[in-house]
Amino acid sequence: MLIRTTAALALLTTTAMAQQTDITIGMQLEPPNLDPTGGAAAAIDEVVYANLFEGLTRFGPDGSVQPALAQSWDVSDDGTVWTFALHNGVTFHDGSAMDADDVVFSLDRARADDSTNAQKALFDGIESVEAVDPATVKITLSAPNGNLGFNLAWGDAVIVAPETAETNATMPVGTGPFRFGQWVQGDRVDLTAYDAYWGDAPALTDATFKFVSDPNAAFAAMMAGDIDAFPNFPAPETLSNFAADPRFTVIVGSTEGETILGINNVAIPDVKVRQAIAHAIDRQAVIDGAMFGYGTPIGTHFAPHNPDYVDLTGQSAYDPAKAKALLEEAGATDLTLRLMLPPPVYARRGGEIIASQLREVGIETEISNLEWAQWLEQVFRGKDFDLTIVSHTEPADINIYARPDYYFQYDNADFQNLMERIETTTDAGERTAMLQQAQQVIADDAVNAYLFQLAKTGVADARIDGLWENAPTQANDLTGVSWSE
Structure with missing residues (x-):
């Protein structure tokens, strides 16, 4: 009788564990709204893309x-x-x-x-x-x-x-496998499986996206089991702790995120000054200091894993002496620039490192730490900045340099014509040649200072299957995610 009871309890316990169908996903940034057709923030798609x-x-x-x-x-x-x-x-x-x-x-x-x-x-x-x-x-x-x-x-x-x-900004209605539940602003967004979904039903019935901006709090929440997975974990220095713990899986992949020191080309129109800024930056020091080694140096706005990528890092290599000489040639020897930093770790930590490197060549910075909504309003829409740090996570988005009204305000008619030709060219070889030319043009013009390709460093409960390793777009796609025991 005792054996039967124990076996029955074990079976019930195993069944209960196997039936887990809810998940809590950690995110560092809260989206400003939930309408991907009306906002630029990556956090919007991280919640709703393919899900809702x-x-x-x-x-x-x-x-x-x-x-x-x-x-x-x-x-x-x-x-x-x-x-x-x-x-x-x-x-x-x-x-x-x-x-x-x-x-x-x-x-x-x-x-x-x-x-x-x-x-x-x-x-x-x-x-x-x-x-x-x-x-x-x-x-x-x-x-x-x-x-x-x-x-x-x-x-x-x-x-x-x-x-x-x-x-849709606050009450989104889509066609995806999950429907909107509620948005507790400052805390979480809840989604629930949509029973009438046209395609294959997801294994999950409920999903919560929990917003944890502080890296230390993110670490504590994962360790306590309050969050099941943090696909873009904000504290890379703690990944070794998770890797050593069998309860967790550390997922390291690539993203489409070109991380740049964005430069307002209207506020800083002299290409020599922009080149000086680029030569003042030790990319590897930024990667090591801000991202604990996770990241790939880039010299233009293009992903290194793309087959059309050109390695132009040598063109803007770390060279403080050259940076000082360029500033001297430009007559910009007493320069103070406003550096606006959004919340992500790569921006806040990287900003302090870059400010120190710029100071070494004679450029002072006034740092302002902005919340995400402030950054979108002041920098992205208002263009009221000199320098900023942001990761562009949209796929293959070099075409943004053909938009003079974009936040860094680069206006080059020849580049705009080049991008128009790329759009209408179907020959693969010709497209490759033109895309490589485009990478060279923006590197020559030092439109921005190109830092590194953002790595995707995630942490998850080891029992979770189906999370994306890489991030070809800004998404936490839950359509193929399930729990295993």
């Missing part, structure tokens, strides 16, 4: 472009007409049907003159979007663009409903 909102296409964990709401697509011989076949039976989380009219609305809204989409340039080449029938959408381009499927995979291109588009 979906586009016609999506990025897979290996960076490939995969079908999403569109089950397939055809491209005309001249490359200007893309026809997408939509999945049938798709509904929004309010129960309303998603069809071709919603796709037309979403893409027309994203590319409209008054669009607030942070990546509006993704849709520039679209001439028209037409609902052929409820399950078919035709997109006509002004010129061939082999990157359209890639562009439509961004979080900024998700499909929304006309009835709920204006309230």
Whole structure:
């Protein structure tokens, strides 16, 4: 009897453990809103991408472009007409049907003159979007663009409903496998599995995104089991502690995050001064001091794992003497610059290191530590800064340098023309050559000081399967995540 009771209890315990279907994900930054079509913060997509909102296409964990709401697509011989076949039976989380009219609305809204989409340039080449029938959408381009499927995979291109588009910032309604539960501002966002999801049901039934800005608090929360996984862990100096503990898995991968010392090119128009700033920075010292060795030095705005990458780190190598000489040539020997730092560890810790390095060549800095909302308002939108540190986590986004109104305000007509040619070129060899030329141009102009490619350093409960190792886009995709015992 005792044996039977013990065995029964063991079976019940094992079953209970095996049935865990909820998860708590740690994030350092809280999103300013939950609408990926109306905000630039990476934290928005980290909550909602593939979980709550979906586009016609999506990025897979290996960076490939995969079908999403569109089950397939055809491209005309001249490359200007893309026809997408939509999945049938798709509904929004309010129960309303998603069809071709919603796709037309979403893409027309994203590319409209008054669009607030942070990546509006993704849709520039679209001439028209037409609902052929409820399950078919035709997109006509002004010129061939082999990157359209890639562009439509961004979080900024998700499909929304006309009835709920204006309230998605606080009450998001999408088509994904999880629906919105609640947002306790300053604390967490809760999602729940959507029972009427059109695709494969996720293994998880509930997901909480918990916001922990302090690295020490993040470490304590993981150790206590209050957080199950922290995909972008903010305290890399403690990773060895987790690696030595069998309760945890340390996940180290790559990201699309080009981490830069952003320079306001209107406030600092002299290329010699910008070059001096770049030569004053010891990249490896920043990586070692701020990221405890996790990161890959870069010399331009391009990911080293991209096959079209050019290693230009030598062009702006650490050379304090050269930095001083360039400042002398520019007549900028008594320079004080405002350095605005957002909350991430790479920015706050890196900022102190870079400020010290700049001081060594005669450039003083006035550091302001900004909260994320402040940084978005003052730096990103207001362009009221001299220097800043930020990681650009959008995939293959060198095209931002063709936008004179972008926050670092680089205006080069030749570069803009080059990017236009890249967009319309389908020959792979020609595209590679032009992308490498583009990397060289912005390095020559020292538009920004290029620091390192952000590593993806995550910590998770060892029983969790399916978390992304790499980050081809800014996402905590939970669609394939499950618990094992």
